[in-house]
Amino acid sequence: xxxxxxxxxxxxxxxxxxxxxxxxxxxxxxxxxxxxxxxxxxxxxxxxxxxxxxxxxxxxxxxxxxxxxxxxxxxxxxxxxxxxxxxxxxxxxxxxxxxxxxxxxxxxxxxxxxxxxxxxxxxxxxxxxxxxxxxxxxxxxxxxxxxxxxxxxxxxxxxxxxxxxxxxxxxxxxxxxxxxxxxxxxxxxxxxxxxxxxxxxxxxxxxxxxxxxxxxxxxxxxxxxxxxxxxxxxxxxxxxxxxxxxxxxxxxxxxxxxxxxxxxxxxxxxxxxxxxxxxxxxxxxxxxxxxxxxxxxxxxxxxxxxxxxxxxxxxxxxxxxxxxxxx
Numbered sequence: 001x002x003x004x005x006x007x008x009x010x011x012x013x014x015x016x017x018x019x020x021x022x023x024x025x026x027x028x029x030x031x032x033x034x035x036x037x038x039x040x041x042x043x044x045x046x047x048x049x050x051x052x053x054x055x056x057x058x059x060x061x062x063x064x065x066x067x068x069x070x071x072x073x074x075x076x077x078x079x080x081x082x083x084x085x086x087x088x089x090x091x092x093x094x095x096x097x098x099x100x101x102x103x104x105x106x107x108x109x110x111x112x113x114x115x116x117x118x119x120x121x122x123x124x125x126x127x128x129x130x131x132x133x134x135x136x137x138x139x140x141x142x143x144x145x146x147x148x149x150x151x152x153x154x155x156x157x158x159x160x161x162x163x164x165x166x167x168x169x170x171x172x173x174x175x176x177x178x179x180x181x182x183x184x185x186x187x188x189x190x191x192x193x194x195x196x197x198x199x200x201x202x203x204x205x206x207x208x209x210x211x212x213x214x215x216x217x218x219x220x221x222x223x224x225x226x227x228x229x230x231x232x233x234x235x236x237x238x239x240x241x242x243x244x245x246x247x248x249x250x251x252x253x254x255x256x257x258x259x260x261x262x263x264x265x266x267x268x269x270x271x272x273x274x275x276x277x278x279x280x281x282x283x284x285x286x287x288x289x290x291x292x293x294x295x296x297x298x299x300x301x302x303x304x305x306x307x308x309x310x311x312x313x314x315x316x317x318x319x320x321x322x323x324x325x326x327x
Contacts, residue, residue, distance in 0.1 A: 047183045048285065049076040050236075051093065051243045053144070056185040061150070063176030066125075070098050072185035073131070077142070079246050081132070083167035090142060091162060092131040095184070099125040100155060100175065110170070111157045130156040132172050133180065148179040163252040163315075230303045231320070237293045238311040238318035244286025245275050256280055256313035262306065264326065266294045275313075 047054040057073040075094040136150040158171035258273035258280040273280045297303035308324035
């Protein structure tokens, strides 16, 4: 379930993978045209996060009380998942998980034990890291710059939904209806939230997420130990390309071997490989996100010398191999 957690990074796959044709010959390595702007971040009509557009739910029309005290719900649109009734469900990965009280008759076996938590009064709650949403009214759809778009919301109680080609309604639970806007909303003032909850004797009290220790200001002595490693950045690059391909295709990606080359300024100059038997073609916006990730290499020990890398995907894992460096 951890793939939806903001602090979780799946381990890289141990084995390299390559797709071989039926006749046993060498696997093809189709090339992907790299836009001229790939070496720098591209403009976007809506704020972009690591995986997709930043969005927020700022208010509800109908929803259980416990969700009201957790507003705003900030996160990213991860991918579109078609359903049997409509083609445009969107997976909304939350910046912070939300908690809900299961209704009477809800089968707790539908969720993993790690997602079952207790509130301060000892009542069982379910923690989820994503919602599934769609436009509420016929003729409307999610779009850049949207403000208070009416949407239907459901909890994703089985995180494997992110890898499914179609919505499995057994993996979600209806949450309510609300309003979705582009961008992230400011966090609600804690005193105001507590004052509002205090007006109701039965106000729910979800178990709070652990408060992280304050991070000290970086100094010359701590900078090297607090920054990401080259390996972290290259793994993030693999995830970025993977999700860009999934966005382009509208379906999960299971296996990929992609070779990339960069120039002396860490601008992407080449992309080729095999992604589930096809060329690894991502969305145009993905090239901008990859440029942002590549731009961090120059700040890392050894990163400035990298000239080419092979990125790999093996179901839930990603990996990389540095294949060329500059002297």
